[in-house]
Amino acid sequence: MTDFTKIIDKAKELETKMRESQENIKKIRVEGVSGANSVKIILDGEGNIQKIEISDEILKEDKSILEDLIVAAHNNAKTNLKSKTNEEISKATGGFGIPGFKWPL
Known part of the structure; x- marks a missing residue:
């Protein structure tokens, strides 16, 4: 029973x-950039x-480029x-992965 208690x-x-x-x-806050930091x-x-x-400067470009x-x-x-x-989850789980489970994002 002790092993079961340890698992719980x-x-x-x-x-x-x-x-x-x-x-x-x-x-968490993250930054994404493109166009040599123009966007x-x-x-x-949560995404x-x-x-x-x-x-x-980039506003002078064609609309499709900006898009x-x-x-x-x-x-x-x-x-x-x-x-x-993934870094944050690894901290919590100590790198413990759950087979077949894919984290969101």
């Missing part, structure tokens, strides 16, 4: 750490856009968010 205790500990991790993830996008930990910065730069900056921010989220 570890599961409770992991649950607590994951809750803390989820709260920390919500606080910047800030995402929060919502918090801010878009567009340089005055492509916005998409590229957003994709860069999502990549950065995924990395930061």
